[in-house]
Amino acid sequence: MGMAGKPVVGIIGGSGVYDLEGLTDKQWRTVDTPWGRPSDQLLFASLDGAPVVFLPRHGRGHPLSPSGINYRANIDALKRSGVTEIVSVSAVGSLREDLPPGRFLLVDQYIDRTFAREKSFFGNGCVAHVSVAHPVCGRLGRHLLQAAAESGIDMVAGGTYLAMEGPQFSTLAESKLYRAWGCDVIGMTNMPEAKLAREAELCYASVAMVTDYDCWHPEHDHVTVEQIVKVLLSNADKARGLVRAVVPLLQARDAACGQGCHTALDHALITAPDQRDPLLVGKLDAVAGRVLAK
Ligand SMILES: CSC[C@H]1O[C@H](OP(=O)(O)O)[C@H](O)[C@@H]1O
Numbered sequence: 001m002g003m004a005g006k007p008v009v010g011i012i013g014g015s016g017v018y019d020l021e022g023l024t025d026k027q028w029r030t031v032d033t034p035w036g037r038p039s040d041q042l043l044f045a046s047l048d049g050a051p052v053v054f055l056p057r058h059g060r061g062h063p064l065s066p067s068g069i070n071y072r073a074n075i076d077a078l079k080r081s082g083v084t085e086i087v088s089v090s091a092v093g094s095l096r097e098d099l100p101p102g103r104f105l106l107v108d109q110y111i112d113r114t115f116a117r118e119k120s121f122f123g124n125g126c127v128a129h130v131s132v133a134h135p136v137c138g139r140l141g142r143h144l145l146q147a148a149a150e151s152g153i154d155m156v157a158g159g160t161y162l163a164m165e166g167p168q169f170s171t172l173a174e175s176k177l178y179r180a181w182g183c184d185v186i187g188m189t190n191m192p193e194a195k196l197a198r199e200a201e202l203c204y205a206s207v208a209m210v211t212d213y214d215c216w217h218p219e220h221d222h223v224t225v226e227q228i229v230k231v232l233l234s235n236a237d238k239a240r241g242l243v244r245a246v247v248p249l250l251q252a253r254d255a256a257c258g259q260g261c262h263t264a265l266d267h268a269l270i271t272a273p274d275q276r277d278p279l280l281v282g283k284l285d286a287v288a289g290r291v292l293a294k
């Protein structure tokens with residue numbers, strides 16, 4: 001199915017979102033990739049006749065830590081499965097007084113402070129540099145905002161997500177620093193996920209669910225997993241409802257992404273064809289086949 005054809009929505013469920021309701025024709029399938037194993041099997045299903053593919057980011061039962069997730073395998077597996085746009089759902093800490101636990105926010109920018117993860121599909125033997133100036137797809141974001149409005153969810157339109165390595169939460173000095181940098185929310189998983197989605201020419205947008213005030217707020221306890229899970233449990237249904245509402249909206253689209261997500265590799269490759277490593281080029285079949293097969 002071409003990018004300009006009917007969309008196939010991929011959903012990456014974060015903490016607390018290990019399945020989706022309201023789906024029919026459900027089938028969990030193993031998808032192998034040249035980058036290793038994805039976090040779990042992928043759930044292929046239909047939502048009111050539209051194809052969707054769901055992947056729990058940490059695996060069912062949450063066996064995987066943020067640093068242990070194979071982000072490349074996850075994005076490759078979604079691309080290989082025909083996905084054209086990815087909706088991520090993530091638990092985040094709030095770095096702003098006016099973003100209390102329970103609030104939803106559509107991320108539009110990132111600061112990537114992760115350091116112990118594979119961040120690119122490309123490298124020696126096939127070098128590519130894509131733009132991530134605008135890492136979130138504007139069209140997908142607008143559809144998510146509309147879906148939120150239709151579902152009665154108050155979702156803040158735009159904010160900067162600080163991606164930290166973890167797994168420990170931040171020190172107080174770090175939390176204050178990220179606030180001083182103008183960041184709005186903090187999490188451990190959206191990077192390099194968003195960068196890899198861009199390399200794979202997939203539209204990407206992330207719905208952040210605020211679960212806590214991290215550790216900077218003088219009147220709130222410092223974040224704990226217990227608190228996160230409590231807030232998650234009361235909001236996961238809302239997140240699932242939002243995802244369900246966005247799928248039919250996306251079905252109406254009839255063109256490839258105007259922002260260029262689906263053509264991100266058009267001018268990104270710099271390694272001369274005779275200098276390319278055939279092994280790496282082979283691994284890039286799903287991610288970059290569109291431009292490498294030329
Ligand atoms: C379970 S608390 C911390 C954990 O939750 C977030 O993950 P996700 O984005 O998959 O919801 C956060 O980034 C941490 O990995």
Ligand SMILES: Nc1ncnc2[nH]cnc12
Pocket residue numbers: 091092093094169170186187188211212213214215223228
């Ligand atoms: N305070 C926090 N820091 C990092 N990741 C989080 N996920 C949810 N809350 C978080």
